[in-house]
Amino acid sequence: MSVESVNAGPVVWLTACIHGDEVTGMVTIQEVFKRIQRQRLLRGSVYAFPLMNPIGFDTASRYITLSREDLNKSFPGSENGSLAERIADRILGTIKGTKPSLVVDLHNDWMKSIPYTVVDIDPGPGGKKAYEQAKAIAQKTGFLVVAETEQSAKSLSYTLLRDNIPALTLELGESYVVNEQNVKYGLNAIEGILRYLGMVEAADELPHYEIPETLKGKTLSFSSEPASSGSGIIRFSGAPGDIVKRGQVVAKIYNAFGKLLDTIRCSNDGVILGHSDSSVAFPGAPVMAFGII
Ligand SMILES: [Zn+2]
Known part of the structure; x- marks a missing residue:
């Protein structure tokens, strides 16, 4: 998909569904394009790959189902490599061929x-400029900004950053089902970026995700600690979006007869980003994700 202005300007790429079960981004991109076609693009170009992993999408799977590979761990890819590496090579080659200013x-x-918005770890001296730009642009999404603490070196965004191309990740709530509210929040976040880059004018107010005043302009760090220490059933007492204090109880793990086995407490002050899809606890299983202040 593409929209090109008659005026030169930034080249922005929107990409989605690299994990086949993560479907809200595809619809968000459709809505962004409808909106910029109505509003007119003042300068630059917007390009999109709304469905990078159609094989995974058709089977509601994170992976490229035929080869069981994670496409987002296959960059920069290779022309003669595995299925995922070939797809990654085509995606990256096409994006880089347009001299992109930003990839979301x-x-x-x-x-x-x-x-929430994710900023990758520092890519080192070769990607310094792109990294600084990505951090600045992340604040224009209006979401909580969370810095990765570990990195898949072969992800699309990190591969771009290392090549000194600004790249960001937006996490738009749950997988599998299109969340219409998160489509609107995502649309607002992308419009915030396009406005900052001078590509669209401020238009009518879109619904936006309310972040606490005290966290505006801050960058949190991602943590999925503490993990479960044993097996059992998890009961959550904290909910996504809750502001939490160090030591606060957010979940308890019981055995089948209701005996308390483990209490999960926040390791630091922060905000709950999400909790696990299942209440089945096992040793080392992540229970919750936090943005640590
Ligand atoms: Zn994903």
Whole structure:
């Protein structure tokens, strides 16, 4: 998909569904294009790959089902490589061929999760400029901004950053089902970026995700600690979006007869980004994700 202005300007890419079960981004991109066609693009171009993993999408799977590969762990890819590497090579080659100013990759998270913006880890000296730009642009999405603490070196966004191309990830709530509210929040987030880049004019107010005043302009760090120490059933007492304090109880794990086995407490002050899709606990299983202040 593409919209090109007659005036030169930034080249922005929107990409979605690299994980086949993460479907809200595809619809968000459709809505962005409807809106910029109505509003007129003042300058630059917007391009999109709304469905990067059609094989995964058709089977509601995160992976490229035929080869069981994670496309977002297959970049930069290779012309003669595995199925995922060949797809990655085509995607990256096409994007880089347009000399992009920014790539925004849309993902989905646990079924119970809030929308947020992810900034990758520092890509090192070669990607310094892009990294600084990505951090600045992240604040224009209006979402909580969360910095990765671990990184898949072969993800699309990190591969771009290392090549000094600004890239960001938006997590738009749950996988599998299009969440219409998160489509609107995502549309607002992308419009915030396009406005900042001078590509669209401020239009009518879109619904936006309310983030706490105290967290505006801050970058949180991602944590999925503490994990479960054993097996059992999880009962959550904290909910996605809750502001939490260090030591606060957010979940308890019981055995089948109701005996308390483990209490999950926040390791730091922060906000709950989401909790696991299942109440089945096992040793080392992530229970909750936090944005740590
Ligand atoms: Zn994903």
